[in-house]
Amino acid sequence: MNQKNIKVLKSNGEMVDFMPDKLKSALMRSGADAKEAESIVNTVISSIGERTKTGKIYKIAYNLLKQKSKYVAGRFRLKQAVYDLGPSGYPFEKYVSKLLEYQGYKVKVNIIENGACVKHELDVVAENNEERLMIECKFHRDKGHKNDVKIPLYIHSRFLDIKASWEKSGDSKLNYFGMIVTNTRFSEDATEYGKCTGMRLVSWDYPHGNSLKDWIDRADLHPITSMNSLTKLQRQSLLDSGVVLCKEIVENHDVLLKLGLRLQKRDEVIKEAEVLSGS
């Protein structure tokens, strides 16, 4: 592959070397074969310059990929799709809870629970046979946003207060953990504080091998915001009615009723939902 040395601009303002291999493997993870991916990367290289934004690069690649298959492109746009769950944080919370259910947890969303000192509004509480997790979801629309150390600091105190109350109720042999899941990133000291206190911090690509991206890859649970066959308004309308997964469309076509689609369009949407949810 043509290894041109180009500095590109990340969404947080950082200048980094453009890595053709990274783009290639992202394209292949999205379903392109090696030859297709390489051809797209080469076209991208010839069309970008110094300081091109990585977002723009991925957009170009996405458009090229889309020409081959809109379903493949839907997967590729996953990170953007997670951003598109906003502006409110609620669909993201619901999406995270679905990913945890896939991992075998029983999940409760948006509950008010007494701590030892005060009441707390908890985004997600997830439990399996071994552990119970108190999870705070931090959704941000600004792609450059870093969750600073204040977030794990206050969530840790909240967790300790909740844990003390869970321990008082006493009948459980579960281990308790605090967790923060974000669609953006954590600052370095936030990550450090998480490691040090045993709190689990999950961001788009942290920790390696068990990041939000990995959760989504393993579960193959694509949010409806991945779908190209729906307009932005139609997606928002589904989110507003509590539908967050492509899979929910596959399992119950009736969730599409309120969109008033023509039969042919409806079938196209269902077909895309099926492909994206691996049905």
Next chain:
Amino acid sequence: MNQKNIKVLKSNGEMVDFMPDKLKSALMRSGADAKEAESIVNTVISSIGERTKTGKIYKIAYNLLKQKSKYVAGRFRLKQAVYDLGPSGYPFEKYVSKLLEYQGYKVKVNIIENGACVKHELDVVAENNEERLMIECKFHRDKGHKNDVKIPLYIHSRFLDIKASWEKSGDSKLNYFGMIVTNTRFSEDATEYGKCTGMRLVSWDYPHGNSLKDWIDRADLHPITSMNSLTKLQRQSLLDSGVVLCKEIVENHDVLLKLGLRLQKRDEVIKEAEVLSGS
């Protein structure tokens, strides 16, 4: 005294009964005698109506008091003077540290200290023979601002991290406490969380008998923003050069040099500073 039943509007939007006795005692704390105070309160009552803002009431009373003595009025305006330490929070931190010095603590301001997990920027660390305090100052310009429970939650985690590091260094028999000092207020659950965890929360009028107002009353350390003989710009210029107390003017007249005052004006300023700092 004419006990008219008037509902007035607090800065946080709450409607409360107007309390003539409270205004009277505030005026007397500021140095007015009983007769003066009562006469002012009666004039105030005749000039306000339903839903008058408490801020406005105090302004009217202040203007009446000012007609009697601008030094007395300076004391009366103390709460406003503390707000006027802004917009940045730094003069407030310095003011809080001076109040703590008066209480017998040795004080360090704005230091970076290693916690057991991560580094923290600490506003004030105060120590006497018995205890060491980690103090976070929360200055707000918006009078209706309530510090919500997230503030003591994250400060508590920060305190535990710092405490663990202090305990590791080991040679001390001090007790360690976390403290938050604000010029506004705390929400109810913030206060509750503070009590429950043993963190000391100090706001303008909390806790009763040991509030920021009480600290200032006992120390008689008035900020330069109390002074009527200085313009807003002149006060800001002094704050920018690190002068926060009237007392600092009394102890070193040279701090006024940069204001370029005429001799007569300079003497007027020094005289007011002397009265306000009880010299």
